[in-house]
Amino acid sequence: MTKKIQLFITCLIDTLYPQVGIDVVEVLQRAGVEVACPAGQTCCGQPAFNAGLRQEAKTIAQHTIAVFEKTEGDVVIPSGSCCAMIRNHYGELFEDDPAWKARAENFAQRCYEFSEYLVDILNITELESSYSGKITYHPSCHLLRELGVNKQPLKLLEMVKGAELVPLPNAEECCGFGGVFSVEHPQLSNAFLERKLANIEASGADIVVACDAGCITNINGGFSHRLQPTKAVHLAQILNQHNPPSE
Amino acid sequence: MPTPFYQKIDQALSDSNLQAALDANAERRINARVTAFTSLTEDLSILRQRAHNVRLNTIEHLDYYLATFRKKALENGFIIHHATNGDEAIRIILEIARENQAQLIAKSKSMVSEEIELNKALENAGIKVVETDLGEYIVQIRGEAPAHIITPAVHLRRADVAKTFHELLGIPYTEDVADLTKAARQVLRQVFLDADIGISGVNFGVAESGLICVLTNEGNGRMVTTLPKVHIALMGIERLVPTMEDLSLMLSLLPRSATGQKITVYTSLIRAPRQSTEIDGSLERHIILIDNGRSAMRQSPLSEALLCIRCGACLNACPVFREIGGHAYVSRNGVHTPYPGPIGSVVSTPLFGYHEFGHLARASSLCGACREACPVDINLPDLLLRIRAGKVSNEKAEKPNPPEILKWGLKGFAFVASHAHLFNLAQKGMRLLTSMISPNSQWLRIPAWTGWGYGKDFPRPATQTFQDIWKKQSPQINHTASINPTTKTISHLDDPSEKLDNKNAHPTPPADLIHQFSRELTALGGVVHICQPEALASEIESYLDPELNILYLSQQAHQELRSLLGEVWLEKHARQYTKINPDLPSIMTTAVAACAETGSLLICSHPESPLTASLLPATHFVILHQDQIVPTLSDLLHHPRIQEASSSVLISGPSRTADIEMTLTIGVHGPAQLVVFLLVNNQ
Numbered sequence: 001m002t003k004k005i006q007l008f009i010t011c012l013i014d015t016l017y018p019q020v021g022i023d024v025v026e027v028l029q030r031a032g033v034e035v036a037c038p039a040g041q042t043c044c045g046q047p048a049f050n051a052g053l054r055q056e057a058k059t060i061a062q063h064t065i066a067v068f069e070k071t072e073g074d075v076v077i078p079s080g081s082c083c084a085m086i087r088n089h090y091g092e093l094f095e096d097d098p099a100w101k102a103r104a105e106n107f108a109q110r111c112y113e114f115s116e117y118l119v120d121i122l123n124i125t126e127l128e129s130s131y132s133g134k135i136t137y138h139p140s141c142h143l144l145r146e147l148g149v150n151k152q153p154l155k156l157l158e159m160v161k162g163a164e165l166v167p168l169p170n171a172e173e174c175c176g177f178g179g180v181f182s183v184e185h186p187q188l189s190n191a192f193l194e195r196k197l198a199n200i201e202a203s204g205a206d207i208v209v210a211c212d213a214g215c216i217t218n219i220n221g222g223f224s225h226r227l228q229p230t231k232a233v234h235l236a237q238i239l240n241q242h243n244p245p246s247e
Numbered sequence: 248m249p250t251p252f253y254q255k256i257d258q259a260l261s262d263s264n265l266q267a268a269l270d271a272n273a274e275r276r277i278n279a280r281v282t283a284f285t286s287l288t289e290d291l292s293i294l295r296q297r298a299h300n301v302r303l304n305t306i307e308h309l310d311y312y313l314a315t316f317r318k319k320a321l322e323n324g325f326i327i328h329h330a331t332n333g334d335e336a337i338r339i340i341l342e343i344a345r346e347n348q349a350q351l352i353a354k355s356k357s358m359v360s361e362e363i364e365l366n367k368a369l370e371n372a373g374i375k376v377v378e379t380d381l382g383e384y385i386v387q388i389r390g391e392a393p394a395h396i397i398t399p400a401v402h403l404r405r406a407d408v409a410k411t412f413h414e415l416l417g418i419p420y421t422e423d424v425a426d427l428t429k430a431a432r433q434v435l436r437q438v439f440l441d442a443d444i445g446i447s448g449v450n451f452g453v454a455e456s457g458l459i460c461v462l463t464n465e466g467n468g469r470m471v472t473t474l475p476k477v478h479i480a481l482m483g484i485e486r487l488v489p490t491m492e493d494l495s496l497m498l499s500l501l502p503r504s505a506t507g508q509k510i511t512v513y514t515s516l517i518r519a520p521r522q523s524t525e526i527d528g529s530l531e532r533h534i535i536l537i538d539n540g541r542s543a544m545r546q547s548p549l550s551e552a553l554l555c556i557r558c559g560a561c562l563n564a565c566p567v568f569r570e571i572g573g574h575a576y577v578s579r580n581g582v583h584t585p586y587p588g589p590i591g592s593v594v595s596t597p598l599f600g601y602h603e604f605g606h607l608a609r610a611s612s613l614c615g616a617c618r619e620a621c622p623v624d625i626n627l628p629d630l631l632l633r634i635r636a637g638k639v640s641n642e643k644a645e646k647p648n649p650p651e652i653l654k655w656g657l658k659g660f661a662f663v664a665s666h667a668h669l670f671n672l673a674q675k676g677m678r679l680l681t682s683m684i685s686p687n688s689q690w691l692r693i694p695a696w697t698g699w700g701y702g703k704d705f706p707r708p709a710t711q712t713f714q715d716i717w718k719k720q721s722p723q724i725n726h727t728a729s730i731n732p733t734t735k736t737i738s739h740l741d742d743p744s745e746k747l748d749n750k751n752a753h754p755t756p757p758a759d760l761i762h763q764f765s766r767e768l769t770a771l772g773g774v775v776h777i778c779q780p781e782a783l784a785s786e787i788e789s790y791l792d793p794e795l796n797i798l799y800l801s802q803q804a805h806q807e808l809r810s811l812l813g814e815v816w817l818e819k820h821a822r823q824y825t826k827i828n829p830d831l832p833s834i835m836t837t838a839v840a841a842c843a844e845t846g847s848l849l850i851c852s853h854p855e856s857p858l859t860a861s862l863l864p865a866t867h868f869v870i871l872h873q874d875q876i877v878p879t880l881s882d883l884l885h886h887p888r889i890q891e892a893s894s895s896v897l898i899s900g901p902s903r904t905a906d907i908e909m910t911l912t913i914g915v916h917g918p919a920q921l922v923v924f925l926l927v928n929n930q
Contacts, residue, residue, distance in 0.1 A: 011664070014713045015674050016706050021713035037717050040667035048657045050613060052635030052647035056661035063665040092629075145615035146628075174566050178612025180653060183698030185610050187256055190702030191570045192612065221703030224690040 003122075004034040006071045008064075008111070010079045011043040012213035013234075020213070023240035024078045024114060030242075031122050040067045046085040049093065051180045058093055062100065065090075065107045074121065075107070078114040078236060080143025080212045081179075086111050088146050113143060115211055115235055119152035130161040131241045136168040136205035138196070138219070138232070140212035144172060153211055153235050160238055168208065169199045177218035193222045200231060208232050251581030252606060259571040265402055268908070269569050272401050275909050276563035279507020280620070286509055287499065288844075298500055299624040301493045302554035305485075306545060312454040312487050313536070319457025320534060323519040324893075328535045333363030336537050340365065340446070340479060341372055343533060347477050349443035352376040353435075355461070355468040356383055357448030358396055358557055359483045359537050361585035362598065365446075376446075377438045379467035381431055381915060382906035388415050392583055394573035396591075397505050397559035398906065402572045405908045424910040432915055435467070439916070440829060445471030445529065449482035450556075451497055452534075455490045456890060458518040459534065462502065462511040466862060466902040466917025469513050473858050473894070474827075478529035480517070484536050485545075485553040491889075495881040497556060500622035504558035506905070510845040510880065512771070513917065514897040522893050524854035527827050544597040548638045549630055552593045554623045561627060562588030564620035567610055578603040589617035593630045601639045605648045608634035671712070678708040760843040760876045761927060767846025771900030772913055773921040779929055784812050786924055790833070790868070791820065798868070799824045801836045802855035807870050808835075811926075824860050833920075834860045835868035839895075840875045841923075842883040847899040848923070849883050851892035858894055867898075867918040873927045 005028065009021050025035045045060030064086075068075055077083040090104035118124045135157060143149045157165055176182065176192030196219060200208050208231050210216050220230035249257070259265055284291050305312055317327050330336035344352070352369060354360065354376055366387070369376045378387040382399035386392065389411050393399030400408065405422045413420040418430045439445075447468055451460040459480055461468045472478050488494050502508040521528035544553060562568045565588050573587035576595070584595040584604060592611065595604035608631040617627040637645035649657070663669045685691040689707055693700035765775040776786050791798060799822050800808065809817055824834050836856055838848040848869055852858045861867050877883055880897075889895045902917030913919055 009713050011670075015677070015708045018709045018711060018713035018716050022716065037714065039714070039718070041714070042664040042667060042670040043660075045661075045664070048661050050632065050635070051649040051653060051657050052609075052632070052637065053649065053654065053657050053661070054636045054647070056658055059661050060664045063667075067667075089632075141612070141614035141616075145619055172616070174612045174614035174616065176566075176612060178614065180649070180657075181609075181612045182703075184650060184653065185256070186695070186698040186701030187253075187260055188567055188570055188610065189612070189698075191260060192566050193702060217706060218703060221690070221699070221705060224704035225692070225702055230690075 002032065002034045004036060004073050005117070006068060006073055006075045007035055007037040008041060008044075008068070008075050008077045008082070009037060010077060010082045010213065012217065013078060016217065017213060017234065020078065020234045020236055023234070023236035027118070027236050027239045028076065030128070031118060031124055033122065036071065038067050038071050044082040044085045046082060047179055049085060049089060050178075054093060061090055061093055061104065065100075065103050068107055068110070069103065073110070074117065075111045076114055076117045077111055078211070078234065079214070080113050080140045080147055080149065081214060083111055083113040084142040084146035113147055113149055113211065115152040115156055116147065116149045119155050124156070125159070127156065127159040127239055127242075129159065129239050129242045130163075131238055132162040133206040134164045134166050134204055135160070135238065136166050136200065136203040136208050137171065138168060138175065138200075138208050138210045138215060139172055140210050140215045141174050143211050149211075153209070156235065156239060157209060160241070163238070166203050166205050168203045168205070170195070171199075173199070175215045175218050177214045179214065182218060189218075193218060197222050197226070206231065207238075209235050209238055211235050250579060250606070251577050252575070252579075252610070255575035255577055256571050256610075259575045264404060264407070265572055268402055268404050269572050271909060272395075272398065273563055273569040276507065280504060280560060280563070283503035283507040283509060287503075294496065294500060295622060295624050298496055298622060299554065301488060301496060302556070302623050305487050305489060306550060306553045309485065309487070309545060312489055313484060316452050316454040316457060316487055317536075319455065320452075321457070323457045324532070325457070325519070326531065326533045328533060330535055330537045330539070332539050333537070336363050336481070336535055336539070337365060337368040339535055341368070343477065343479060344369070344372070344374055344444060347443055349374055349477070351438065351442045352444045352446055353438050353442035353471045353475060354378050354446040355448065355463060355471045356380040356399075357446065357481050358585060359448060359481050359539075360446065361393065363537065363539060365481075377435070377442075379435050379438065379471060379916070380463070380906070381428060381465060381904045384431055384435065385411060385906070392574065392585065394587070395559060395562055396557055396586065396588075400906055402574060403907075405910070408907050424907045425912050427907060428904060428912045428915055435916065436829065439467075439470040439474050442471070442475045444477045444479060445475035446479045446481065447472050449480050449486050449534070450501070451494055452482055452487045453491055453494050454487055456518065458516050458889075460494060461515040461517065462513065463515075464506070464508075464512040464902065465904045465915035466513055467915070469515055469858070469862050469896060470916055472515060472517055473528055473862060476529055477531045477533070479533045479535060481535050481537060484538050484541050491884050492881065495884045498880060498884070501556055501558050504560040504620070504622040509767075510847060510897070510899045512898065512900050512902055514847070514899070516889055516895040516897075518890070518895070519893040522854070525852060525857065525893065526825065526854070527857045527859045528852055528894055540598045543640075544594075547597060547640050548633045549593060549597050551625055552590065552597070552630055554625050555590050555594070556623060558622060559588070560620040560622065561590050561617035564616040565589050566612070566614065566616065576607055579606065589627045589631070590625070593627060593634065596634050596639055601634070601637070601645050605634055605639070605645070609648065671714070674708060674712050678710065681707045760878060761873050761925065763843035764841055764846055764876050765925065767843065768900065768921075768923065769846070771846055772903065773846065773900050773923060775923045775925055777925045777927055780811055780926055783924060783926065784816060787868070788820070790866075790922065796820060797822055799831050799834045799864075801834065801857060801860045803837045803853065804835045804856075804870055806855075807837055824857065827857070827859050827863070829863045831864050833866035833868060834864040835870060836860045838869050838871050838875065839888050840877055840883055840886050841871055842877050842880055844879045845899055847880065847883060847897040849886055849889070849895060849897055851888045851895040853892065858896070861896070861898060862917055864918055865914070866920040866922060869921070869923045871923050871925050873925065
């Protein structure tokens with residue numbers, strides 16, 4: 001029986017990078033799962049939560065929980081920080097509301113980050129993906145430290161034929177996004193970003209892969225601001241580089 | 248008008264000297280920490296979890312452990328005081344100073360003393376107080392506050408220190424770190440000898456034993472707790488561990504996390520005042536247990552911050568601290584907190600007020616590097632988030648503290664994001680707006696005041712959202728070329744992190760203890776001569792000044808050499824060390840035991856083995872037998888003599904500092920040379 005998953009596309013990919021969404025869907029389909037994308041989904045509530053506005057975060061979280069409660073099966077999220085928000089913080093968000101807490105935890109148990117799902121749940125060991133060039137990988141903070149997803153994206157990138165994976169110096173340093181942090185503390189955010197951009201340059205890679213649209217927007221926004229070509233792409237974009245089978 | 252905090256951030260970012268100093272700190276400390284943990288024989292994640300549990304249990308049952316500690320410490324002869332706040336602590340200290348007609352106080356590092364602003368109070372009372380940690384001394388004479396909880400002069404480079412010493416100490420200008428250190432040593436040596444009172448902090452109090460543990464590399468901690476006749480130990484009430492075994496666990500984590508050392512050079516274990524038969528050690532020992540908001544913090548959503556063992560690893564790991572340094576962490580009114588970095592951004596709120604310091608918690612990207620570095624696994628990002636949400640007290644909820652414009656923006660966003668059709672409309676509106684502003688480019692240049700536009704462009708929303716595309720064309724996205732997912736479990740090939748795990752070495756067999764001890768102590772800068780009894784005389788003589796040809800010995804070492812080398816040799820070469828003498832170039836002592844794991848010697852005070860013998864000379868000789876070596880630090884800490892002696896110390900190498908530009912300098916206040924004659928049995 002084909003496995004069916006529910007895609008939580010996240011607000012940033014939905015609004016800014018629909019093509020990444022398509023790549024995510026296609027990679028999942030090539031991995032043999034059926035993809036559904038429940039209508040009415042918006043945001044996980046992380047911006048409000050990180051700003052300290054828990055009441056507002058709750059309102060958004062309740063909406064998201066309600067949307068996905070109508071569905072069944074695993075929920076796949078192509079963003080480490082959104083997945084971490086749901087899995088690690090929804091419980092605390094509803095700590096004073098047992099009924100919603102139970103619903104939130106129920107939902108959280110269904111959620112997986114994209115690369116985690118491919119490697120740990122679908123046990124993908126090969127992909128018909130190919131890319132010629134040097135790739136480096138930026139481990140997004142929440143994916144790495146809140147979800148502990150450290151090897152899965154690299155495993156997937158190693159399956160990409162023709163790609164040369166090169167190390168990113170000081171890879172585990174934050175790129176400076178941090179959601180509301182990037183607008184509340186632009187000077188600090190920019191200082192982190194400067195270091196990240198320099199390290200990407202130093203890696204010699206043509207592109208830098210990440211699993212979080214926040215980091216991608218931050219890094220590419222930085223390149224663009226400095227009138228340099230953007231280099232950050234989502235993991236799904238690389239995994240979906242392949243030659244379609246001939247008819 | 249930007250707030251003082253934002254002003255400090257801007258100043259720090261544009262200060263190239265500071266940036267260079269902070270970069271050097273971050274790089275060296277992070278690497279040193281990672282390297283230091285590779286020498287652990289147990290899995291770090293397990294040790295960390297154990298340490299977390301020990302600290303959590305201590306804080307949860309703090310009343311019990313405090314009562315136990317008090318009782319034991321009283322029995323041991325300490326005078327115990329309790330101060331509910333800083334003013335009370337200061338009153339107690341001034342009272343002790345008055346009783347002793349104190350004019351000069353020598354102080355070793357104590358963060359709680361910074362917290363209660365003790366130096367200012369002492370100076371106002373006409374008492375001179377001198378900081379004796381090198382970094383702390385540098386900032387004190389510069390009229391600054393420490394910029395880091397472990398490395399007070401982290402913000403300075405060697406040229407800054409050179410200038411300060413040239414101007415204030417009157418020494419010729421030099422950037423030679425060893426010379427600068429020597430200059431401070433000379434000034435401070437006299438302070439130790441003249442001081443009426445020594446004030447120290449406390450790294451850990453051990454509840455079951457009623458003893459306190461003070462760690463210093465330079466030896467100043469030993470000086471201020473040994474030479475002045477009165478010793479006052481300032482201790483936050485949370486600074487406890489239940490047992491010696493727990494202390495051993497903490498000592499395996501704290502120095503590694505703080506400075507990347509396996510063990511601090513001097514681990515002082517102070518149990519009692521000087522006994523009547525002893526010639527040194529403070530005669531009167533006070534412990535001031537300081538609450539100052541900790542009991543309230545314990546009952547708050549921020550109680551986990553009390554687990555902190557003040558290692559400073561989160562400061563070194565934090566990308567924000569790396570950009571701005573410790574002096575930038577200021578209140579709404581520009582008053583700086585003694586506790587910077589991630590842990591400081593948390594504890595400054597419960598200690599000094601949410602309205603004053605709550606904004607510090609917002610200056611974090613929540614990257615989690617702090618939690619990862621924390622040896623007791625404090626969930627610092629969660630605590631920062633609680634402060635942002637105003638969850639700082641169980642009694643009274645505060646308002647969340649985002650800037651007004653962000654607050655209203657996010658309130659609007661929350662409304663929109665909880666109504667799907669509005670969300671879709673907003674996406675369309677945003678697309679329309681941005682395509683009008685930037686019709687030609689995918690990336691928008693937006694004004695700096697938006698925050699984002701300060702250093703980044705913003706991507707124009709796509710013409711269709713993913714959900715729009717999905718609604719219209721989801722069948723077309725469906726792909727036929729599916730690859731078969733394999734069902735077999737993944738093999739862990741080429742996993743670099745697993746290779747790293749292999750460095751978990753096996754425990755050394757007992758026969759190798761001698762060599763392990765020797766290797767470890769040598770790595771710390773000590774000298775070990777492994778010799779058979781027949782060779783001892785010539786080994787020792789090779790160190791003696793050819794003209795004087797004599798050696799000072801503690802009485803115990805004297806007895807030891809009598810049996811080894813005989814009365815004739817002693818009469819020719821030996822003098823006994825029987826009263827405090829700071830001018831002797833070298834002294835030989837015995838050791839109670841030693842451990843192979845860290846290359847440490849255990850020395851316990853005794854009427855015939857005074858503590859100053861291993862502290863004051865430039866060279867400290869030790870006579871040690873192979874059967875005195877135990878395998879682990881834990882074994883050493885469980886030595887029964889620690890529970891009998893008034894003071895003990897684990898010595899792990901010659902005294903050292905890295906307080907000036909992280910440059911390692913050997914020989915600060917304690918001996919610059921440590922030479923062990925390790926006697927092995929005749930085969």
